[in-house]
Amino acid sequence: MSERREFFRRVAAAAVGAEPPPPDPWLERYSRQLVLPEWSEAAQRALGDASVLVVGAGALGSPVATYLAGAGVGRLGIVDDGDVELSNLHRQHLHFTPDVGVPKAHSAAAKLGFLNPDVVIEPYPASFTAAMVDGQDLVVDCTDSFEARYAVNAACCAAGVALVEAGVIGTSGLVMAILPGETACYRCAFPQAPPPGATPTCAQAGVLGPAAGVVGSLQALEALKLLAGLPGVLTDAFLQIDLAAHDFLRVAVRRRDDCPDCAGA
Amino acid sequence: MLDVTDLTCPMTWVRTKLELERIAPGEALEVRCREGEALENVPRSAAEAGHDVQVTGAVVRIVRR
Numbered sequence: 001m002s003e004r005r006e007f008f009r010r011v012a013a014a015a016v017g018a019e020p021p022p023p024d025p026w027l028e029r030y031s032r033q034l035v036l037p038e039w040s041e042a043a044q045r046a047l048g049d050a051s052v053l054v055v056g057a058g059a060l061g062s063p064v065a066t067y068l069a070g071a072g073v074g075r076l077g078i079v080d081d082g083d084v085e086l087s088n089l090h091r092q093h094l095h096f097t098p099d100v101g102v103p104k105a106h107s108a109a110a111k112l113g114f115l116n117p118d119v120v121i122e123p124y125p126a127s128f129t130a131a132m133v134d135g136q137d138l139v140v141d142c143t144d145s146f147e148a149r150y151a152v153n154a155a156c157c158a159a160g161v162a163l164v165e166a167g168v169i170g171t172s173g174l175v176m177a178i179l180p181g182e183t184a185c186y187r188c189a190f191p192q193a194p195p196p197g198a199t200p201t202c203a204q205a206g207v208l209g210p211a212a213g214v215v216g217s218l219q220a221l222e223a224l225k226l227l228a229g230l231p232g233v234l235t236d237a238f239l240q241i242d243l244a245a246h247d248f249l250r251v252a253v254r255r256r257d258d259c260p261d262c263a264g265a
Numbered sequence: 266m267l268d269v270t271d272l273t274c275p276m277t278w279v280r281t282k283l284e285l286e287r288i289a290p291g292e293a294l295e296v297r298c299r300e301g302e303a304l305e306n307v308p309r310s311a312a313e314a315g316h317d318v319q320v321t322g323a324v325v326r327i328v329r330r
Binding site: 031034042 | 275
């Protein structure tokens, strides 16, 4: 089939004269970000040299990993110990109906490999451990509980690895970028988890797919800013997002001297 | 001399922009463009980016800011 297609392509090319040289695939793939005034070849190369760990391949992890892979991050680790469930599909766009029952890390890695074969995708179908943070340039926390976010925050603070936190529930969300030792961490902003039962979990409250898409996209954008060295990173603050009312509120946060996670960072 | 006559927008500007990133401020880059869209857009994009631009025929001379 491909031989026939090649034959007809040559016939067509001969009919219209010499073909233009093929475009450089690297330039072409990243052209719409390279063309931006704030982007550069150096920014693109920095992205290509970066290792990023995405913790959670669900509602936030789907847009985060999709945009980071598409943008050309060199190495992308995907951590998730769950399997794809039918109830995930409305908001976790890296997983499709035939993936139900497949480990999310593998399901996500397969799609990301199709999206951008330049990216080294490393699926980890396992629970997050602090050791996974070692050697990463950036961690993006796409988990869905306070305990999990505290664990990722503590690991990143201990290892001095930049982090982008986020959470989403219903039609609300939150995004925060963290440079351990320099800017306020997640625990500086939220020293204590709400008492059990005070906040609904994702499973109890539900999430509208596009809300997770918005929050995850903001998270991916902060990650790209950090990786490319762009200004305007959302540090020492979090963005509180209420999509029912179309409210975006930037809340300033200060480092806490007594923060158990980052005071020693 | 950078020749972008076989490219279309925005690749014409992408190639030009990347070449400009490789030269020092004050240095000049000459870009040969195809008549029409490229010869209109490359100088305009260069000027918008703050560079000094001079067009002679189909050649755009850009001095990096």
